[in-house]
Structures are given as structure tokens and as C-alpha cells.
Amino acid sequence: MxxxxxxxxxxxxxxxxxxxxxxxxxxxxxxxxxxxxxxxxxxxxxxxxxxxxxxxxxxxxxxxxxxxxxxxxxxxxxxxxxQSTIPLSEEGKAILALVSHPETQRTPVGYDRSFLENYRPNIDSYLSIEEKQKLAQWGKTRDNEQPAGTYAREILNRLLIDLSWNSSRLEGNTYSLLDTELLIHEGQAANNKSPRETQMILNHKEAIEFLVESSDEVGFNRYTFLNLHALLSNNLLPNPAASGRLRTFGVGITNSVYTPLGIPQLIEESFDLILAKASQIQNPFEQAFFVLVQLPYLQPFDDVNKRVSRLAANIPLNRHNLAPLSFIDVPEESYIKGMLGIYELNHIELFKDVFLWAYERSALRYSTIRQSLGEPDLFRMKYREEIRSAVGFIVSKAMGKAEASKAVKVEAQKLPKEDQSKFTEVIETELLGLHEGNFVRYRIKPSEYSFWKTKWDS
Incomplete structure (x- = not known):
């Protein structure tokens, strides 16, 4: 009928x-x-x-x-x-037409687990071969043979600002790019913004540093995703205990006729299945897009689900030293409409149009930034953790120059003899060049830097 x-x-x-x-x-x-x-x-x-x-x-x-x-x-x-120059495919235009109807004209739907269950890693693919080739061409860097996370560390100062700002902006945060830079690099909160908006930016900073500094440990596993959620949701949820925990009650989606899964046991099973399938996917771009689609669709956490997916999408890109995805210039409405196509229709085409456009712009931005940095110092790369630890220790202890000189020599003696002199030179150079715009590289708090700087200059 x-x-x-x-x-x-x-x-x-x-x-x-x-x-x-x-x-x-x-x-x-x-x-x-x-x-x-x-x-x-x-x-x-x-x-x-x-x-x-x-x-x-x-x-x-x-x-x-x-x-x-x-x-x-x-x-x-x-x-x-x-507000957008994102070119849409014919399929994307059709989905946009459907999700642009008033809510009263759209059919209410619930979570369809078959959308996840029917996906077979490395057999099925959201991205075509041609699309993967284009993404690889855009995202390729000259650090592909270096240890995981090398590229992201080189551009970390810029990435912290771009990704924190853009991901927060897609949640309605009204911080400007300059406001974000002042907050991240100088610890200066904008006077005309709410504490919630400030907290959201700071949470992104902490979460991005977690992913970049732990490149060898993070992955598509519970440890990574639960801690990523805990960092991003810190001080933002009505129930503080909900940070880093899966949802145990039903939720709704604003401006959508989609109702997510509400049974805790099924939420947990589906969450584990998303991680299991994502970890099996071999192509880093398919991995990134898969988690951008499936995690928000499930809504496994009380809130902050899309933010978790946006940062988690960078895990495979970071691991393969590909250009990161920071959602530069993506209009909030385009992103939301793409998600509505997934929520209400289980169609990815409109969101994929947004993803492809966004990645090309992100990759171009970081390629330009990376070219301005010159070739990486292989010695610094080899001892990056030792350098970070030594500088961070000296600043956290508010050492003056004489005390710091002794501490550097002690640290240098832990290295092979042929590298001790060079190591000492690098640490001293870093300390002399440390300023309010770069101390974030060493996980130093603004208050620690200010106290140390006073003693260092006295």
C-alpha cells in the first residue's frame, strides 16, 4: 500500500x-x-x-x-x-533538502543499530578510493617516516589555537580567534565571555595536548576515549562524576527528530563495537570519518559527544603524521545539517561533503605553516621528551640561572657522553628563548611561568 x-x-x-x-x-x-x-x-x-x-x-x-x-x-x-562555499554533491543537496524541512514535517526516528553493525571494516567504506587518494595527497607531509606525532608536535602552538577555537565555535562558543590565542598562550580570559565558554576552550587545549603528547599510547580504545571525554567535559557537566563515563539515561538532540539509544547496556555494547570496528580500519582517513559519523550518532556520553569525535578523528592522522583536521572555516550550520542527515536518515553524503572540504582547507593551512618552520632538528626530535621534562622541571621549581645550570648538567649526565654537550646547549637555548607565547610546549602553567620568569630575570 x-x-x-x-x-x-x-x-x-x-x-x-x-x-x-x-x-x-x-x-x-x-x-x-x-x-x-x-x-x-x-x-x-x-x-x-x-x-x-x-x-x-x-x-x-x-x-x-x-x-x-x-x-x-x-x-x-x-x-x-x-556563509559557506562548500560544494555539495547531488546526494548532499538531496539530504540538505530533507533536513531543512521544519521539525514538524520530519519523521521521528530512533537509533538504528544496523547502521553500525552492517559496516564491515576494510570491506565497506564511507569514502571512495578516489576520495581517499585526494585526502592522502592533501594530507601528506615530509614527516611520514618520523615517529608518530612528529608533525603535530611541530605545529602544536598553532594547532592548539585552531582546533580549540573551531571545535568550540561549532558548539556555539563566541570566543574570537584572538581571544582564544590570548587564553591559551597567556592565560588571559576574555572579560565579556562566560566562564563556561572559557572552560570549553581550556578543556580543548588540555585534550589536544593529551593526544599529541601521548601519540604512542592513544588509540581507538576505552582508555583514550573515556579520558578524552573527561578532559573535554571537565567542569561543564551538571554531574561532575559523568566526565569520562558512559551515559546511563536517555537524551534528546536539539532541533532534531532523532532520539538516541536509551538503554545503558546497549549503549555500552555499541560503544565497544564502534571502537572495535574503528581499530580494524586500515585507512587513516576512513578511520577519522568513521568516528566522526558513528560516535555522535550513538551519543554514548551525557554531552560533549561531537567534541570527542572531532578530536578523536585526529588520532589516526596524528599517528601517520598527516595534516590534522581542525575544521577551519566550517560554518556551524553546514556541520549541523550534515549531522542531521546522519541522525535522521543514516545518510553520510552531506556530512562527507563538509568533511572533504574541511580537510583540504586544514591541510593547506598547516602545509603553509610547516614550510615556514624549516627542517626539524633531528637531535631535538630524538630527545624531545628529555628536553621537555628538563625545561618543565626547572620552571616548575622556579630555578634561577645558577641553580638551573647545575640541574641541566645533572640531566645531561644521564645521556650518552657524545650527546651531553649538545643537550646542555639545547636546554640552555630553550630556557633563554622561553616566553609567554611558547611555554605551553612544556606543559607549564601560566602561574608557574610567571613565578619562574620573575626569579630568572632578577
Missing amino acids: ENRDEPQLIKEIIASSDGLGIEQLLKLLPFQIEKRALQRRLKGLREKNLIQVKGKARSTRYYTNAPEQTQDLGRIKSIEEP
Whole structure:
């Protein structure tokens, strides 16, 4: 029996595109329908002069023939065009049309576990071969043979600001980029911002440092994701004990007709399945996109789920020394509409358009920054942890120059004899060049730096 809403939905999806084949239609429809049944619906729409058909056999494509739909599409596009130049695929346009309807016109849906269960790592793929090749070309760096996390460490100062700001901005945070830089590098909170917004930025900083400094330990496992959530949600949840713990009650999604899973046991099972499948995926870009899709769809935590997914998407990129994804210039509305396509339709195409565009821009930005840094110092790379530890210790103990000189010599004696002199020189150079814009590299708190600097200069 025909659902009277089905022809209208079919017509709207066709109207949102520049022509679709029947196989594309089958993928985009938010309801199950047999191919022959769809052909009958299309025939009916054509007989009513609501659509037109061009081509024959496999090349057959369906186009809108309804002026009112063209006007609707123009209104939908106007939402995006003033703030975004993200090019949309035909599938992305169709999904945008559906999720742009008022909530009262969208069908309420719940969590569909088959969306996760049916995904087979390294057999199924959200990204096409061509898309993976483009992403690899954009993200490739000259550090691909270096230890995991080398590239991210080299651009950490910039990454801390960009990713903290953009990820927070996508949550409605009103800090400016300059406000964010002052907060992260100088510990100076913006006077006209709420404590919650300030906390959100600081939480991102801590979480990014956790991922970058622990590149050899983090991964698609409970340790990483629970601690990542704990860092990002610190002092932001009504129940402080909920930080780093899976959700035990039902939640809703603002401005969506999607209701996430509400049974604690099933939430935990699905969470573990996401991690298990993600850890099996071999391609780093597919891993990144998979977690961006599946984690927010499950909503395993009380809140802060999308923030966790955005930072977790950088785990495989960081591990392979690929350019990070910091969501530079991504409009909040584009991101939200892409997520709605996943929540309400289980369609990834619109969100994938956003992902591809965002990664190309991120990679270009960090390629430019990295070129300005010159070739990395191999000695500093070899002893990066020892250098960080020594500088951090001296500052935390507020040592003056004489006391620091003795401490450096003690630390240098722990290294092979041929490296001791060079190590001492590097530490002393770092201490002399330490200022309010770079001490974050050594996990030094602003208060520690200020107290040390007073003694150092006296």
C-alpha cells in the first residue's frame, strides 16, 4: 500500500538535485522501497507532469518539472550560500533538502543499530578510493617516516589555537580567534565571555595536548576515549562524576527528530563495537570519518559527544603524521545539517561533503605553516621528551640561572657522553628563548611561568 507522503518525498529529493538516476534515488530515500515500486511512483509523478525523464536504460535520469520545488530549493540554498562555499554533491543537496524541512514535517526516528553493525571494516567504506587518494595527497607531509606525532608536535602552538577555537565555535562558543590565542598562550580570559565558554576552550587545549603528547599510547580504545571525554567535559557537566563515563539515561538532540539509544547496556555494547570496528580500519582517513559519523550518532556520553569525535578523528592522522583536521572555516550550520542527515536518515553524503572540504582547507593551512618552520632538528626530535621534562622541571621549581645550570648538567649526565654537550646547549637555548607565547610546549602553567620568569630575570 502506497504511503501518500512517499511521492512528495521522491519529488522533493529530485527537485534538490540536477538530475538523479534510480540507483541514486534508492540510496537517498528516507524509507525502504523496492526498485519496481519506485519505478511506479516515478511513472505516476511523470504522468502528473511533476517530473521529467531524460535518457534511456541505465542512463535514465529524473529531473524536477515543478516550479514551486525550484523555489523551495533556492530558499534552502540561501541558508548555506551567504556563509559557506562548500560544494555539495547531488546526494548532499538531496539530504540538505530533507533536513531543512521544519521539525514538524520530519519523521521521528530512533537509533538504528544496523547502521553500525552492517559496516564491515576494510570491506565497506564511507569514502571512495578516489576520495581517499585526494585526502592522502592533501594530507601528506615530509614527516611520514618520523615517529608518530612528529608533525603535530611541530605545529602544536598553532594547532592548539585552531582546533580549540573551531571545535568550540561549532558548539556555539563566541570566543574570537584572538581571544582564544590570548587564553591559551597567556592565560588571559576574555572579560565579556562566560566562564563556561572559557572552560570549553581550556578543556580543548588540555585534550589536544593529551593526544599529541601521548601519540604512542592513544588509540581507538576505552582508555583514550573515556579520558578524552573527561578532559573535554571537565567542569561543564551538571554531574561532575559523568566526565569520562558512559551515559546511563536517555537524551534528546536539539532541533532534531532523532532520539538516541536509551538503554545503558546497549549503549555500552555499541560503544565497544564502534571502537572495535574503528581499530580494524586500515585507512587513516576512513578511520577519522568513521568516528566522526558513528560516535555522535550513538551519543554514548551525557554531552560533549561531537567534541570527542572531532578530536578523536585526529588520532589516526596524528599517528601517520598527516595534516590534522581542525575544521577551519566550517560554518556551524553546514556541520549541523550534515549531522542531521546522519541522525535522521543514516545518510553520510552531506556530512562527507563538509568533511572533504574541511580537510583540504586544514591541510593547506598547516602545509603553509610547516614550510615556514624549516627542517626539524633531528637531535631535538630524538630527545624531545628529555628536553621537555628538563625545561618543565626547572620552571616548575622556579630555578634561577645558577641553580638551573647545575640541574641541566645533572640531566645531561644521564645521556650518552657524545650527546651531553649538545643537550646542555639545547636546554640552555630553550630556557633563554622561553616566553609567554611558547611555554605551553612544556606543559607549564601560566602561574608557574610567571613565578619562574620573575626569579630568572632578577
